[in-house]
Every structure is written in C-alpha cells, then in structure tokens.
Amino acid sequence: MEKRQDIVLGLLFAGLGIAAAVMATDYTGASGTYPKVLGLILALLGGAVTVRAVRSGRNEARELIDVPAQMITAAVIATIYVALVVPIGFYTASLLLMLALPVALGFRQLLYALTVALVFMALIYLVFSVLLEKPLPREAFLSFFGSGG
Amino acid sequence: MDFYTNALAQVLSFGPLLAMIGATLLGVFIGALPGLNPVMAIALLLPLTYSMDPLVALAMVAGIYNGSMYGGAIPAILLRIPGTPASIATTFDGFPMADRGEAAKALKIACWSSALGGIASAVALMTVGPLLARVTLFFGPAEYFWIAIFGMASVGVMVGSDPIKGIMAAMLGLLIGTVGIDNLSGQARFTFGQTWLLGGLDLIVVLVGLYALPPVLQLAEKADLKGLTAAQLKLTNVPFKPGEVRGLIPTWLRASGIGIGVGILPGAGGNIAAFLSYNAAKNASDDPSSFGKGNPQGVAAAECGNNADNAASMIPALSLGIPGNVVAALVLSALTIHGLQPGPQLFHQNPLLVGGFMMEMLLTSVLIFALGGAVATRIFAQFQRLPGVLLVPSILILMCVGVYVINGRPVDLWVMLAAGFAGYFLEKVNVPLAPIILGMILGPMAEQSVRRALLISRGDASELLTRPISAGLAIATVLVIAWPIAKAMRRRRAAR
Numbered sequence: 001m002e003k004r005q006d007i008v009l010g011l012l013f014a015g016l017g018i019a020a021a022v023m024a025t026d027y028t029g030a031s032g033t034y035p036k037v038l039g040l041i042l043a044l045l046g047g048a049v050t051v052r053a054v055r056s057g058r059n060e061a062r063e064l065i066d067v068p069a070q071m072i073t074a075a076v077i078a079t080i081y082v083a084l085v086v087p088i089g090f091y092t093a094s095l096l097l098m099l100a101l102p103v104a105l106g107f108r109q110l111l112y113a114l115t116v117a118l119v120f121m122a123l124i125y126l127v128f129s130v131l132l133e134k135p136l137p138r139e140a141f142l143s144f145f146g147s148g149g
Numbered sequence: 150m151d152f153y154t155n156a157l158a159q160v161l162s163f164g165p166l167l168a169m170i171g172a173t174l175l176g177v178f179i180g181a182l183p184g185l186n187p188v189m190a191i192a193l194l195l196p197l198t199y200s201m202d203p204l205v206a207l208a209m210v211a212g213i214y215n216g217s218m219y220g221g222a223i224p225a226i227l228l229r230i231p232g233t234p235a236s237i238a239t240t241f242d243g244f245p246m247a248d249r250g251e252a253a254k255a256l257k258i259a260c261w262s263s264a265l266g267g268i269a270s271a272v273a274l275m276t277v278g279p280l281l282a283r284v285t286l287f288f289g290p291a292e293y294f295w296i297a298i299f300g301m302a303s304v305g306v307m308v309g310s311d312p313i314k315g316i317m318a319a320m321l322g323l324l325i326g327t328v329g330i331d332n333l334s335g336q337a338r339f340t341f342g343q344t345w346l347l348g349g350l351d352l353i354v355v356l357v358g359l360y361a362l363p364p365v366l367q368l369a370e371k372a373d374l375k376g377l378t379a380a381q382l383k384l385t386n387v388p389f390k391p392g393e394v395r396g397l398i399p400t401w402l403r404a405s406g407i408g409i410g411v412g413i414l415p416g417a418g419g420n421i422a423a424f425l426s427y428n429a430a431k432n433a434s435d436d437p438s439s440f441g442k443g444n445p446q447g448v449a450a451a452e453c454g455n456n457a458d459n460a461a462s463m464i465p466a467l468s469l470g471i472p473g474n475v476v477a478a479l480v481l482s483a484l485t486i487h488g489l490q491p492g493p494q495l496f497h498q499n500p501l502l503v504g505g506f507m508m509e510m511l512l513t514s515v516l517i518f519a520l521g522g523a524v525a526t527r528i529f530a531q532f533q534r535l536p537g538v539l540l541v542p543s544i545l546i547l548m549c550v551g552v553y554v555i556n557g558r559p560v561d562l563w564v565m566l567a568a569g570f571a572g573y574f575l576e577k578v579n580v581p582l583a584p585i586i587l588g589m590i591l592g593p594m595a596e597q598s599v600r601r602a603l604l605i606s607r608g609d610a611s612e613l614l615t616r617p618i619s620a621g622l623a624i625a626t627v628l629v630i631a632w633p634i635a636k637a638m639r640r641r642r643a644a645r
Binding site: 002005006009013016017020023024027028029030031032034035038039041042045046048049052062063064065066067070071073074075078079081082085086090094097098100101102105106107113116117120124128132134135136137 | 197200313314316317320321323324327331333334336338339362365366367369370371372374535536538539541542543545546547549550553554557559562563566570574577578580596599600603
C-alpha cells in the first residue's frame with residue numbers, strides 16, 4: 001500500500017460520492033433516492049480507504065507511472081491526435097500519428113514506419129470506408145480541391 | 150435438443166461461420182502479440198458490431214476469446230513472454246521445451262490442450278447454463294435486484310487484491326450508470342445541462358477507453374524499438390513419442406474440471422485456472438521435479454486449464470447476468486448493444502441467440518485444432534518481428550475509429566480518452582476496472598428492479614428480504630462482502 005496515493009484516492013472517491021449525493025437531492029422522488037444512496041456509500045468507502053491508509057503502519061513504494069517520459073509523450077500525442085481528428089480529417093490525423101508517435105518514442109527507421117503506416121491506413125480505409133461505409137471526419141485538404149470529401 | 154439443433158443450423162450459416170473462422174485466426178494473432186490481450190481486442194471490436202447480426206457479433210467474440218487464449222502460448226513457449234496473463238504458467242515448461250529444440254512439439258501440445266479445454270468448457274456451458282436459467286423462472290423484481298447486487302459484490306470483492314476498492318469501483322460504475330434520463334420518471338440526472346449526456350454515457354465508449362488505453366500507454370512505456378529477429382522465431386519439428394499423447398489424457402481431464410470450476414466462480418480468471426491446473430498436474434505426477442524443466446504435462450495442464458475457464462465463465466453471465474470474468478462482462482456488453490437485457494430473462498426471451506453463442510464457443514474451440522497448428526503458429530509468430538512502438542499508434546487509431554462510428558460524435562473521443570487515463574491510474578492504485586463496467590451494465594437492472602419491487606409492495610422494503618430466494622441472495626451477498634474483509638482483518642490481527 002502506498003499511503004499518500006491511497007489517501008488521495010479515498011478523498012477523491014469520498015468527494016465524488018458526496019457531490020453526487022448532494023446533486024441527487026435536487027431530483028424528485030425515487031429518481032433521487034437511488035443515486036443519493038449510491039453517492040453516500042461511495043463517500044463512506046472512500047472515507048474508509050483514506051482512514052485505513054492514514055492508520056496503516058506500512059508504506060510500500062508504488063510508482064504511479066513506470067516510465068514518465070514515454071507515458072507522458074504518448075498521452076500528449078494521443079490527446080493532440082483526438083483534438084485534430086475532426087478539424088483536419090481522420091485519415092490525415094491518423095497518418096501523422098502513425099509517423100509522429102513512433103518517432104517521439106525513439107524509433108528512427110522512418111521508411112519502415114512510413115511503410116507500416118501506409119499499409120495500415122490502406123487496411124483501415126478498406127474496412128471502414130469501403131466495406132462498412134462508416135462516415136469518418138472528412139479530410140480538410142479536400143476542401144482545397146473543392147471536393148465534397 | 151431442438152434448442153441446440155436449431156442454434157447449430159443458424160451458426161453454420163455463412164455469416165457466423167465466416168466470423169468464427171476469421172475471429173479465431175485474429176484471436177490467435179492477438180494472443181501471440183505480447184501487449185495485446187483478448188479484453189482489449191473485444192473492447193475494440195464491440196463498436197463495430199452495432200450494425201451486425203447479433204450471432205455474427207457473438208461469433209467474433211467467441212473466436213477472439215478462444216483463439217487468443219491459445220495464441221498467448223506462442224510467445225510464452227518461444228520467448229518466455231506470456232502473450233496473455235493466462236499463459237504465465239505455460240512459460241514454466243513451454244520455454245524449457247523450446248530451449249532444448251522442442252518448440253514445435255510444445256506448441257502442438259498447447260494447441261491440442263487449448264482446443265480440448267475449450268470443448269469441455271463449452272459442453273459444461275451447454276448443460277449447466279440452461280438448468281440454471283430454469284431456476285430463474287421463479288424470479289421476481291426483488292430477486293433480479295439481488296442477483297445484480299450479488300454479481301457486483303462478488304466481482305468487486307474477488308477481482309483485484311483489495312475488496313474495499315473493488316466495491317468502491319462497483320459503486321462508481323453504478324453511479325455512472327445513473328447518468329442521463331431516468332427511464333421510469335423522465336428526470337435528467339447528472340447531465341450538467343449537456344444534451345449529449347441525456348442518453349447517458351455510452352457503455353462501449355467508456356469500455357474501450359478503460360480497457361484499451363491503459364495497455365497502449367504501457368506499451369509506449371516499454372518503447373520496444375526492435376521486435377524479434379527471425380532466428381528467435383525458428384521452429385524445428387520434433388514428433389511425439391509412442392504413448393505420449395495417451396499420457397496427457399488424465400492431465401487434460403483434470404485441468405478441464407479445474408478450469409470449468411474456476412470459470413463458474415465470479416471474479417476468478419484464466420490465469421488462476423492455469424496455475425491451479427499446473428499445480429494439480431505437478432502434485433499428481435510421479436516425477437514432480439521434472440516440472441519447470443520442460444515437462445509436456447505442464448504445458449498441457451496450463452493451456453487446457455486456461456481455455457476450460459472460457460465458456461464456463463459464461464454460465465453465470467448468461468443465466469444470471471453475473472460475469473465470471475472481464476470477457477464475460479464484455480459479452481454482456483455485446484448483448485446490451487444489441488438491445489438484449491443480460492440476466493435471467495435472456496434464455497427465455499432469446500433462446501436461439503443464447504444457444505447459438507454456446508455453439509459458437511464450442512465450434513471456435515474445435516477450430517483451434519484446424520487453425521492453430523504449427524503452420525499458423527509459424528505465420529503468427531512472424532508478427533512479433535514488428536517493433537512495439539508501431540503498435541501503439543495503430544491501436545490508438547482503431548480505438549478512435551471504433552468509438553467515432555458509434556454515434557459520429559467527437560465528444561465521445563474525449564470521453565474515451567478521459568476514461569482511458571482514469572483507467573490507467575486506477576489500475577496503478579489497485580482499483581479493479583471490471584466492477585466499474587459491471588456496475589454500468591447491471592446498474593439499470595438493479596435500479597429498475599428495486600423500484601418495481603417497492604411499487605408492487607407499496608413501498609414496503611421488507612418485500613426485498615421476505616421471499617426465500619431473495620433472502621438467500623441477500624445473505625449470500627452479505628457473506629461475499631464480509632468474508633474477505635473478515636479474512637483480511639484476521640490476517641492483520643495475526644501479523645501484530
């Protein structure tokens with residue numbers, strides 16, 4: 001058990017439970033009773049985790065992130081990708097991700113990465129756009145050519 | 150018998166058959182790649198099944214599940230890297246066998262053992278499942294409520310190492326399940342004035358985030374830049390000695406029984422089944438010291454045990470709505486997205502679908518014999534030459550496309566990302582993720598049942614406890630929660 005982490009975790013859940021219970025008081029009748037009860041139980045359990053961590057004599061080290069540089073890089077790039085998918089288009093954003101993320105994680109064989117990216121994107125196009133005909137965010141560059149995408 | 154004959158006819162039609170073959174191959178491939186696992190694969194697959202026939206969708210789930218449980222043995226034997234958590238025990242004797250040049254033989258034993266374990270498990274599902282479902286004919290709203298609570302309590306307590314955190318996760322799932330318009334009163338709950346929240350948080354969006362993003366981030370942390378060399382994946386063929394296969398039969402029977410037993414227990418998974426089967430084989434052996442040094446019985450026990458858990462975990466899931474493990478929870482999700490209510494009513498309302506899924510679990514196990522042999526293994530093993538860093542963006546793209554196509558809403562991508570980051574950190578602080586999903590699945594059933602029971606009894610809460618079955622389920626729920634907590638307290642007192 002990592003004491004500080006468990007104290008914070010318990011407090012977070014207790015806070016969430018109390019907030020839910022308070023919000024549920026605005027709901028009429030049985031619609032409010034059920035989430036109110038759930039919120040209170042969640043708050044109690046969160047409190048129990050915190051109290052247990054405070055009272056515990058043990059404090060085993062537990063890393064929250066094993067390799068922070070790699071994890072944060074991947075998380076930031078994934079977030080940027082999600083932010084770009086709609087404005088610049090699904091295939092453009094995905095191709096950029098296929099190249100940028102491996103490079104950011106230290107992969108230097110660009111031709112290899114590009115080949116895998118093109119093969120993978122072709123497969124995605126065949127499955128989702130051709131076979132399943134699923135609408136995906138349209139490519140921004142197509143607007144330059146006056147196409148409907 | 151007609152139940153299964155009709156189901157078999159449906160399952161052997163073109164769509165489900167093709168789905169089973171394709172998904173079993175895909176499952177072997179997924180299992181063979183360390184870092185990918187069946188849970189992640191099925192979570193990614195579910196959004197794509199919205200527009201499919203339910204039997205085709207379930208065929209894909211069955212194929213991926215059974216195929217990947219065998220596929221996990223490939224890197225476990227060749228590299229001592231378990232492809233899935235359930236194949237850890239396979240490394241004990243599989244890798245020493247490969248080390249002395251018997252990799253192909255070890256893979257063949259793993260293939261046969263996986264197939265036989267899966268078949269035994271599917272037969273157990275087909276015989277016990279309908280019997281258990283018949284009992285549920287006597288269930289009213291109070292019993293349904295307790296079934297849902299018992300399921301969440303048992304999974305919350307047994308999955309993971311900390312019962313309090315497990316129950317906390319289940320409560321969080323139940324609370325998330327209340328977001329949106331209340332079906333009984335029309336009251337909007339926890340929507341913060343956002344119209345996209347009126348329909349509630351999409352189960353599949355949260356599920357893909359929770360189950361697919363944490364392994365992707367872990368894969369990024371490892372930053373594997375090279376993959377494996379061709380030399381590391383070379384297989385040489387060593388034939389079986391006379392009587393060697395016959396000698397494995399007692400191990401297969403024992404491991405099948407253990408795997409089925411573990412599968413039925415909520416919360417226990419394929420890794421526990423594999424370890425217990427391995428230990429049982431070792432204890433029963435005339436030469437236990439040979440285990441861990443390349444004894445084929447060790448490979449057979451571990452692989453048969455982990456596949457025998459598969460279909461058995463669907464017994465409580467299909468008949469009672471209590472998933473035995475995370476994949477069973479995903480199967481319940483698959484049923485939910487096709488408008489089917491998991492739980493006791495399922496057998497009575499959709500017998501062909503339930504029977505069809507059972508048949509698919511059986512047939513995909515049989516398919517492992519045909520599709521999982523040395524040739525397929527040689528092909529799939531080659532994918533391990535792909536550097537891990539190239540898999541990270543590929544899975545992210547599959548997650549995004551899968552989530553986006555559900556509702557065509559960009560906001561779902563952000564929900565998925567938030568759920569994924571939350572899942573990553575929750576796992577790190579020992580909060581299990583399965584109870585959250587289970588809470589989201591069973592929450593609406595629990596709420597509607599308890600409110601109906603109270604309406605019928607005109608607000609008398611004692612109605613929830615006075616009927617014999619509901620009282621029994623309530624006592625079982627209390628025991629399930631109290632037992633591990635009391636055990637932990639006793640252990641702590643003894644340590645002082």
